[in-house]
Structures are given as structure tokens and as C-alpha cells.
Amino acid sequence: MIHTVLTTDWGLRYPIIGAPMAGVAEAPLAASITGAGGLGMIGIGSTASTDFLERQVDQMQNARPYGLGLMVWALKKHPELLDAALAAKPTLISLSFGDPAPYIARCHRSSIRVAVQVHDRQEARQAREAGADILVAQGSEAGGHTGSVATLPLLQIVLQEAFDLPVLAAGGIATPMGVAGVLAMGAAGAWIGTAFTVCGEARTQAAGRHRLIEVTETDTILTHVFDRIQDLDWPYEFPGRAIRNNFTAKWHGQETIMTNTPEASEEFAAHRGDYSVDYLYAGQAVGLVDRLRSAADLVQWLGQGAEDYLHQRIDMLVGHRASQ
Ligand SMILES: Cc1cc2nc3c(=O)[nH]c(=O)nc-3n(C[C@H](O)[C@H](O)[C@H](O)COP(=O)(O)O)c2cc1C
Known part of the structure; x- marks a missing residue:
């Protein structure tokens, strides 16, 4: 068993978060990830309605814990999305792509934890000072909207900056060794999008x-x-x-x-739905996505595989000590 704050305090079997992905990560995917021992999130797009959000939450039935992902820049025009998200009482709300400070206290008053995706040192500092519970270092190789610093340097920067908060790594993680790598660096878990986009439960056509x-x-x-x-x-x-x-x-x-x-x-x-013209958001980890599988299977493969991988890598230290 891997021990990070996500498994010890949040009760997850694996330190894997299914990233919120508007139009792709809806209730079936989120529920499946949660059911397999990760934490599934539903992406709420910038033009989504509160009806949509409520229907998604209804479909989660008893799947807990789960999260809702909101885009900060869209809340200025659609503050009702935050009201609906708070009323749904998810375990986690993510507030990404903009200054989260005006919204965090309201989430806390509803006993909802807040994750913020950050893209550089300044955003990490701003989110930490604003009271975020979790920072997500989202590298530029991530699928969907993102910043300009790659996951490897960014994760080190955010771990330095948010020394007292759990930090998750996002961007480019799609294998057990990727999950093991970011855990070894000090991340409390992996926030994964692209790898889940091809799962049967995703809304991808x-x-x-x-x-x-x-x-x-x-x-x-x-x-x-x-x-x-x-x-x-x-x-x-x-x-x-x-x-x-x-x-x-x-x-x-x-x-x-x-x-x-x-x-x-x-x-x-x-040409909507014709991907020679229409968009298909995905990160560089798409080069590691080579088969259709269920989300539950993917969570188990990533989580169990990371655990096995970390065990194997411990030999590196044991071997070193033995040879001294
Ligand atoms: C298809 C797609 C849609 C996304 N939509 C959202 C979104 O609605 N809200 C959000 O906060 N992040 C969104 N993201 C970014 C993810 O939260 C996450 O940071 C990213 O997928 C992690 O990198 P990876 O794709 O390499 O796993 C999206 C990513 C993808 C691939």
C-alpha cells in the first residue's frame, strides 16, 4: 500500500485523481475511477449550465469521494456554477485558470476542500496564500489548457513553494512508472487526464x-x-x-x-466531430495510450503498478548499502 495523504487521510486505495475534463470526464468516468480506489472528478465547462452540473451530481449516486472541476475565469460570468457546485457538496472542488482567492473561503465554509492547478512559482504562492488545500503542478505537456513550464521543473518548484501542503503532479503521466516517479519526487499523487480520455466511460466519441x-x-x-x-x-x-x-x-x-x-x-x-478539423484535447502522454481499457482497469494498473515499481526501485538503495 502506498502511503500519502490521499490514502491515509482521504481514504483512497491509490493516490490517483481522475482529472476534471469538460466534455470528457462526466459522472460515468468519475464514478468508475472512484469505485476503483482513486478519486474521480467531473469537468464543468465554461459554458455549462447548473442543470448540467446537477444532473451529473445526481448520476454519481453514492460514489464518494468525488470532485467537481471549475474554471475560475468562467465564474465571473457564471457565478451560479459555484453556487451549484457548493450545493452538491462534493469532497473536492478544483478552481483552475485564474485567481482562486475570491472563492476559496466559500468552499471551506461548506466543508469542501479546494485544489488549484498552478503553472509557475507565483501562481503556487498565490494559491497557497489564498488557502488552497492542495496544489496541482500542471505541466505544459498536459492535455487541455495549461501553462508554459514542463511538469519536471514545475513539480520541483511547487514542492519548494508549498512545503506545507500536499502537491499533486499533472501532465504527462500515463504509466505506473510515471506515477511512481512523481511520488518519489514528493508528490502526494498523480492527477491524470489524457490516459483516461480513451476509457469506455469517458464521453469521447x-x-x-x-x-x-x-x-x-x-x-x-x-x-x-x-x-x-x-x-x-x-x-x-x-x-x-x-x-x-x-x-x-x-x-x-x-x-x-x-x-x-x-x-x-x-x-x-x-466539421464538428470530424477530427481532421474539430478539436481533440490531449497531452503528450497520448504517445503512451495504446489500448482501449476501462477506467477501473486503468486505475488499478497505474496504482498497483506504481506500488510494485517503487518496491523494485528500493533495491537501488539496498544494493548501494550492501556494496559499501
Ligand atoms: C480532454 C481534456 C479536457 C480537460 N478539461 C479540463 C477542465 O475542464 N478543467 C480543468 O481544470 N482541467 C482540464 N483539463 C486538464 C486536466 O485537468 C489535467 O491537468 C491534464 O489532463 C493532466 O495532464 P495529462 O493530460 O497529461 O494527464 C483537461 C484535459 C484534457 C485532456
Whole structure:
């Protein structure tokens, strides 16, 4: 058994968090991850309704613990999403992509813990001072929207900065050795998105699943094109990592021209679900995703495998002592 705050205090079997992923991680995926001994999270998109959130929570039935992932920048326009999230009383709320300070005390008053995804030292400091319970060091190799510092340096920076808080690692983790690696560095767990996107319980369409299995680690791009074409107010410092396609080939780096070209919007609207044009958010760990499996199977493989891997690596120290 791996002992971190997630297993000792939160009661998880494995220190694995299923990342909130709007449009992909909904109740079936979250419940399955929780049922397998991790903690599943539901991603609440920037344009989601409170009805959607409530329906998702209803579907969780008795699956506990679980979390809801909110985007801070969207709460300014849709404060009702935070009200609905608080009323649902999840175990955890994540407040990412913006300053979480105005919202943390309300979560605590409802006895809900708060995780914040951070992307550099300053954001880590800001989230810690604002009272976050958990910091998630989200590296730039992560799928979906993210910052510009890679997981390896970022995790070290956040561990230095948040010495008194549990820190989770996000971005690029999709195997037992990846989970074991971040635990060995001092993370309390792994916050994993891309690897779960192909699971049967994820909302990913069949064509998307097959594409994700087919592509490699060099096939992703950090881009603003999909936000700009949908007229979403994502803060500029958080581009989204998606699978490259014909649309990114044509418009990445040409976003202003794109938004002034009506044919670009028409083309995008006409090809929803066609991944040669539409977006498929995924991180560089997509190069490690090579099969369709259930979320429960994946949690068990990652969690048990990390435990076994750490046991094997202890030999490195034992061998060293024996040879002295
Ligand atoms: C398809 C997809 C959608 C995502 N949507 C969200 C989201 O709605 N809210 C959020 O906080 N993070 C979102 N993320 C980022 C994840 O929370 C997480 O940081 C990331 O998946 C971790 O890196 P990995 O993809 O390499 O595992 C998304 C990631 C992916 C792949």
C-alpha cells in the first residue's frame, strides 16, 4: 500500500485523481475511477449550465469521494456554477485558470476542500496564500489548457513553494512508472487526464478514441485556435494542448486573420466531430495510450503498478548499502 495523504487521510486505495475534463470526464468516468480506489472528478465547462452540473451530481449516486472541476475565469460570468457546485457538496472542488482567492473561503465554509492547478512559482504562492488545500503542478505537456513550464521543473518548484501542503503532479503521466516517479519526487499523487480520455466511460466519441490511440507524442500542439474560433474568453496565458490537424495547420499563429475570415468559422461548424478539423484535447502522454481499457482497469494498473515499481526501485538503495 502506498502511503500519502490521499490514502491515509482521504481514504483512497491509490493516490490517483481522475482529472476534471469538460466534455470528457462526466459522472460515468468519475464514478468508475472512484469505485476503483482513486478519486474521480467531473469537468464543468465554461459554458455549462447548473442543470448540467446537477444532473451529473445526481448520476454519481453514492460514489464518494468525488470532485467537481471549475474554471475560475468562467465564474465571473457564471457565478451560479459555484453556487451549484457548493450545493452538491462534493469532497473536492478544483478552481483552475485564474485567481482562486475570491472563492476559496466559500468552499471551506461548506466543508469542501479546494485544489488549484498552478503553472509557475507565483501562481503556487498565490494559491497557497489564498488557502488552497492542495496544489496541482500542471505541466505544459498536459492535455487541455495549461501553462508554459514542463511538469519536471514545475513539480520541483511547487514542492519548494508549498512545503506545507500536499502537491499533486499533472501532465504527462500515463504509466505506473510515471506515477511512481512523481511520488518519489514528493508528490502526494498523480492527477491524470489524457490516459483516461480513451476509457469506455469517458464521453469521447468512438472516432476520437481511435484517433487518440493512433497518434504519437509528437502529434500535439499548444494552441489558441480552438478557443478563438469558438469565441471563448480563455485567458491568453492558457492555450490548449490538442491533437494537430488540418485546422491547426491552417490557422495556428494566424488567429486574428482566422477570426476575420467567415469561411474559417463555417468550416469549423460544418466539421464538428470530424477530427481532421474539430478539436481533440490531449497531452503528450497520448504517445503512451495504446489500448482501449476501462477506467477501473486503468486505475488499478497505474496504482498497483506504481506500488510494485517503487518496491523494485528500493533495491537501488539496498544494493548501494550492501556494496559499501
Ligand atoms: C480532454 C481534456 C479536457 C480537460 N478539461 C479540463 C477542465 O475542464 N478543467 C480543468 O481544470 N482541467 C482540464 N483539463 C486538464 C486536466 O485537468 C489535467 O491537468 C491534464 O489532463 C493532466 O495532464 P495529462 O493530460 O497529461 O494527464 C483537461 C484535459 C484534457 C485532456
